Amino acid sequence: MEASEETYVHHVLQWLETVNKSGRVDFTQPFVRPSLHYVYPLFVFLYATVGTVGIAGNAAMLFVIARRRLYHDQTFFLMGNLALSNLIKCVFSLPITLANLLIQNWLFGSFICFFLPMLQTFPVYASFLTFLMIAIDRYRLILHPFKSRLPAGLCIIAVWVAAVCTVLPYAIYIKYIDLGATLGTDFGGVGICYVAMEDRIEEYIRALFVTLYVMPLAVIAFLYVRISAEIKSREATTISIHFATTATATAAAAAASSGGGVVAGCPPDGSPSRGGDSAVRIRSYAATERSTQDSDDDLDLAKEKRTQNYLITMTTVFAMCWCPINILILVAYFVHENDNNEESYDITYITFTWFAFLSTCTTPVLFASWRMSSATKDRLRGYFRFSNRRHNHAAAPRRHYHQKHYMERGCCNMFEDHMIMDSRSITQDGDHV
Secondary structure, eight states, X not given: OHHXXXXXXXXXXXXXXXXXXXXXXXXXXXXXXXXXXXXXXXXXXXXXXHHHHHHHHHHHHHHHHHHTTGGGSHHHHHHHHHHHHHHHIIIIIHHHHHHHHHBSSBOSHHHHHHHHHHHHHHHHHHHHHHHHHHHHXXXXXXXXXXXXXXXXXXXXXXHHHHHHHHHTTHHHHEEEEEHHHHHOGGGTTOXXXXXXXXXXXXXXXXXXXXXXXXXXXXXXXXHHHHHHHHHHXXXXXXXXXXXXXXXXXXXXXXXXXXSSOOOTTSOTTSOOOOHHHHHHHHHHHHHHHHHHHHHTTTSOHHHHHHHHHHHHHHHHHHHHHHHHHHHHHHHHTTSOOOTTTHHHHHHHHHHHHHHHHTHHHHHHHXXXXXXXXXXXXXXXXHHTTOHHHHHHHHHHHHHHHHHHHHHHHHHHHHHHHHHHHHHHHHHHHHHHO
């Protein structure tokens, strides 16, 4: 009891000493921290920009998923949960976090004091767990296509329950001092909200960092590496099979048009290939190619590869945005704030926090680029005067067509030259006889 009273008095005296440095103030009115007095307008603008863009972008993301009925696919259903968690961050977490970082005195009461750490962290953990669910679902889809996909609705419920349960212990470490009840009416509504360092909260923070940041990212990285390798393997197999069947079918078609002669892919016994046999061979090659295509119809490799690239980018950007603030929070419990590092620490902390909230804007931007059609991207490039790139992009299909046409003509010309040489040899033999 005596230790708690000493801690109580120590925090009150420390707070009053900090306040007296800025002169006579009204304790019932908010005032900015002295270390941020000259730069707080800049941070207000930066936070307001991120909040506005985040709300608009994630609301539009939810609208697109609902309007186009993308939620029937588990991946997009989980992406909608990401947009929801980002909206919670922008609407609730960001304003109260900015106020807490800028204002020196605590005017939000005891409930917000205990609830604020949970409000700041559980949407972030929900986002990390959602990225993990997306990776697991895609792993089952690509590597185990015959297994049923994860039930997205149950996954989302489990994600939010787990996120809330992991932040509930914060209430044990948070302490609140009501100055109005202790020092009189001059401090009515004013309090001190602080973390009880003697309760070893650094161990809890370290456990959260490992279990809800490091481990999910490690599992996601492992799953995405396996998925990318599987897609690349199937893509290489499909290309080799299609190349072999196309080359053989071309040779068979040449034999059918000639009605004789030995070409590549024909029986090497010296017997001429008849038109009927060649027609049967062409049909068999066509059936083989169709069966190869049908085996990949359920899994569009180009689409899955594009999806994979965007999901990896989203996860990487999200992890990079939240990495600096997580590292700073871990270090903060070993390097305590004092008069010598107060200004640099406050500016660094509020900057890293803004960088973390920036992830609420990057996810909808990447989602828009993912779902945007090529024609719309071309128009946007034209608006930004990327006309040269647009011209090259439009000319690429024509170049591909001419190359393909030239190759086909080349194959036909080679066959025609071969037939001419055969006819000449027959004529010379007849003349010689």
